[in-house]
Amino acid sequence: MAFEVPKETTDSRIREVVLGTGDVKVGGENVLPFYLWEGEMPKRPLIAVEIYDDSPSDWAEAVAGPLSEVLSDPVAWAKKAQAEWGADLILLRLKSTDPKGDDKPGVEAAKTAAAVAEAVTIPVIVYGSEDVEKDGEVLKAVATACEGKNVVMGPAKEDNYKTIGAAALGYNQTVAAKSPIDVNLAKQLNILLSNLGVDVGKIIVDPTTGALGYGLEYTYSIMERFKIAALRQDDSMTQMPLLADVGTEAWKAKEAKAPAADEPQWGDEMKRGVLWEILTATSLLIAGADVIIMRHPEAIKTVRKVIDSLKG
């Protein structure tokens, strides 16, 4: 019996969002991730390498080791990420502003953001410490300091989207909108932001990431449902590119970082953590992530190979 590959096509597309000031764009696909026999994915999913501004000191050796030279220097870290690991984007976390930690003022952290954005030629995403109140102040300062760079800033949440959205609007930046693993809450935040005047073409959705073993299936299904609604139901408020926050979440998992000396049944921790990050990333990639935030150089290398192969 001759077999014809079933095709499901649609007239709907994910919006193309411009990142930075060059020609980097994300989104634009009219198919489920990598279903290239029935449509197109004009832009590759992008890997954003995450860097921290607070010299992280409690990371597992498996991931701190390869980064040890740059952990305390965000500018050097960003440069290395671009030059050596092939980062498509940089994600800078202004963790130093966390009121529960160093509580540095927003203006000071914004200087780091500007320095990082200046040091690389790839687009930059700037995340605050995710303290809902403090992030408003911090990201306002970032929007000002990075004027003209079209950075993606966030995450804007239900409780601070007005401050962050207005700052992005005022300085022509792009917004990452984050909601807690729920399609409807994510859509609602998009509506609120667009009511505020933010162009729907300047929003990226961060649906909250659960790592492998720690809620991955929720993020996986939210992303699939988002893409299905965007492409098959032409739902405008789900047609934003999606972001998966993989590095930080994957390396939080006990099973990713526990030393084999303590947990021999889980095997070599140097490789196990890398695979934990890879599997979290690749699962979300095929579920619908357009931007993947990653940490370990080896994991980044493998996920890049996966994207190269699937994109063909």
Place this chain on the structure above:
Amino acid sequence: MALSGLDIFKLLPKTNCGDCKLPTCLAFAMKLAGGQAKLEDCPHVSEEAKEALADAAAPPVRGVVIGQGAKEFKTGEELVLFRHEKRFVNPTGMGVLVSDSMSDDDLKAKVDQVNADSWDRVGQHIEVKLVALKCESGDAGKFKDFVGKVSGMTDCALMPMTEDVEVMKAALEVIGDKNPLLYCATAANIEAMGELAKEKGLPLVLKGDSLDSLAELSDKATGMGLKDLILDPGTRALKDTFEALIAIRRAALNAKFKAFGFPIIALPCEETDDIYLQGASAGIYIAKYADIVVLSEADAWLQYPLQVEIQNIYTDPQKPMAVDSKFYEIGSPGPDSPVLVTTNFSLTYFIVSGEVESSKIDAWLGIVDSEGQSVLTAWAAGKFVPDAIAKFINTSGIAEKVNHRKVIIPGYVAQISGELDEELPDWEILIGPREAADISAYLRNYVNQ
């Protein structure tokens, strides 16, 4: 898929003889469609109708049992393409490849590791299920010895791999009674290999070199009377396998394309030597419909994360995963260590225990049975309420393990502290943080006081 009562009626004798104890054939057809009658109740139904009705009742993807005993597993029977619609049914069976060209030491080390790839996680047992036995020597005698040796070393299901029917026959002399999965029949050997599988009643992998040829092969095998089939699209690159897996499963579920109504096997072990890429590919195939996946290595660092992914992808989207209700020791808690309670939603447990652990403070974490709901949901549903918490504390034996009487409850249920105080008169109720991220700071503060 399911036929309507009218569809069934058309296949019945339409004599209204009443032998089925129902007044008319239409009434019988309706009962049949509703699952309240059995076709055998009609003594006059034709063979043709029986077949048509059996076909209609068959699941779109056949279930196939592989192996025997402790590690036998069922694969297939999937009903949906997206896990949010309905739970994926039979978790991917993971396998490891060994070959008859390996040294005895290497072989033993690898099979020992396969046997050790067995874990308990969130109340479920997860393990590697299959050993794939590759014939590289081409020598029937050597392969037979090798297969027998491995068979004596493991309870895993076995998959002898050779396209030479004589070599396969030799292997089956020693493992034929263990329900191995035969790999494989191709266009070149389907007659002989198909006959062998049929004669022994064993499941068989069909390997095509295109989807077209695979469909043809499947029809041929079905025509020979074979039922327990597994499909290998023959692709050996990530992009091609990804496309083939989706095409096959979509055809089976959406188009009821019978030739593809079987479980699928993927062999990342034959796609790349780059072990991270092999792991990544396996992860993608697990999510996208592969029912059996064979890797080249057995290492725990590789197999365990993949088992966790299978657990995630095959979780029932309607029913949250729950952990056992009891006190968990985080670190090495002693009589002075803090006592915390929360709900048994697995994510709640993972996040809270992770934060307690990263605080580096040893603690007792009490998990109250809340039917898998998170703190606020469980409180609203009356599952995480003072009498349930008090009952848990009183029956857990925690009072004998600590020399203080302080229990920390999640900040989101601060409002129940008064009532809980009445239920637990000996205990002081402390209000913890609302967010798990603040637990570390809270505990540091707690021990400093």
